[in-house]
Amino acid sequence: MKNINLDITKATSFLKNDAVKSYESKVKAAQEALENGTCAGNDFLGWLHLPSSVTPAFLKEIEDEAKVLRANCEAIVVAGIGGSYLGARAVIEALGNSFSWLVNDDSKNPNILFAGNNIGEDYLSELTTYLKGKKFGVINISKSGTTTETALTFRLLRKQCEAQRGKEEAKKVIVAITDAHKGAARVCADKEGFKSFIIPDNVGGRFSVLTPVGLLPIACAGFDIKKIIDGARDMEKATGAHVAFEDNPSALYAATRQALYTQNGKKIEIIENFQPKLHYIGEWWKQLYGESEGKENKGLFPAACDFTTDLHSMGQWIQEGERSIFETVISIEKPNHTLLFPHDDDNLDGLNFLEGKRVDEVNKMAELGTRLAHVDGKVPNIRISVPELNEYYVGQLIYFFEKACGISGLLEGVNPFNQPGVEAYKKNMFALLNKPGYEAESKAIRERLDKEK
Ligand SMILES: O=P(O)(O)OC[C@H]1O[C@](O)(CO)[C@@H](O)[C@@H]1O
DSSP states (O other): OOOOEEEOHHHHTTSOTTTTGGGHHHHHHHHHHHHHTOSTTGGGOTTTTHHHHOOHHHHHHHHHHHHHHHHHOSEEEEEOOGGGTHHHHHHHHHHSOTTTTTOOOSSOOOEEEEESSOOOHHHHHHHHHHHTTSOEEEEEEESSSOOHHHHHHHHHHHHHHHHHHOHHHHHHHEEEEEOSSOSHHHHHHHHHTOEEEEOOTTSOGGGOTTSHHHHHHHHHTTOOHHHHHHHHHHHHHHTOTTSOGGGOHHHHHHHHHHHHHHHSOOOEEEEEESSGGGHHHHHHHHHHHHHHHOBTTBOOEEEEEETTGGGGTTHHHHHHSOSOEEEEEEEEEEOSSOOBOOOOSSOTTSOGGGTTOBHHHHHHHHHHHHHHHHHHTTOOEEEEEEEESSHHHHHHHHHHHHHHHHHHHHHHTSOTTOOGGGHHHHHHHHHHTTOTTOHHHHHHHHHHHHHHO
């Protein structure tokens, strides 16, 4: 079986000869600190050996629950935000049919919908309207069990599900994925008798896609979670601490992006794809790197573009804007379908030169042309090529990025596993909403707003 492949040559050409190699000993130290649990944030290292520790019994429990949901639901709403939904959405959209909700086949795949990741009244109102009269289930995912966006959505959906199906029937199709002991989601699941899965204490949200957080929704969508774990497990081996620096893709990716950041003035990394199905892989990656590295006034800003779509909006900026960016392109070597470009006698569009070619050949030339143009425009380019878009390689990709993120954050000198900065908006929102327990903050924020009037 092939592995995903990392090409850093078009990035190292912007750096001094030994710039990446000079990180070897620091990377080794970071790897050892991760392995020995001696790094900052060492209480959140449960993801590190997750793929190799997953048992068949654990996967079976998830698959069995997915069977129940699939058999009883036309639609399943995954309620979660950040790491509690992005991984599942990324994998489901990468592997699924782009028009799944319109495709009328016999696969019996329920529609997987996502909510709890915003507080848009229109979004929730339109969702609850769509679900009226439908047999739907809910997977409520929240590690803390108290995240406002998710909790608010779950209350709405649970009430609707119980009203439509009756309390007993609803119990079959409402599942909680949360902490083993704490938080409102745990208390509610235990009291109501909902099936529940545990998010391990030592796995943070953005590293949780290979736990039930990602695996249950992915299994509900009809994908093979064993193969995802197989891919992740092989990548765990390929990026292990014993693997030589120059053969370890996560080590090289981490070192290259840090070298570009600290030695080449790059401030923004743009993750890019040439397959629209990878849009949410970009969103997942943004959270992984953004929450892990953006702290202590440091960190590359993680951005994402979908190509060629965004070449017609962001292409100008990337080609000629401030030279503070580099690109990391996820390239899929072989598409899953074949579509040949047809002949046209009139050739009014002048496209007969493409006759008989696969659409992907045009896409690949767009990709190569973009790479050459952007490198000419002084944008370093990292390329990750993925042999095929399937469960196995998505598993590899996930673990590759997670491992690189842990190493990269440690190279940057921060704790990659906390996210203290996200609390600031929550505190203000609770104060503004007069949440019980926030009386002093409410008073202070109102005084501040009065002064600013
Ligand atoms: O699973 P929870 O606790 O609802 O958190 C969801 C997301 O919110 C954050 O905690 C940020 O507030 C993320 O780190 C996390 O992935």
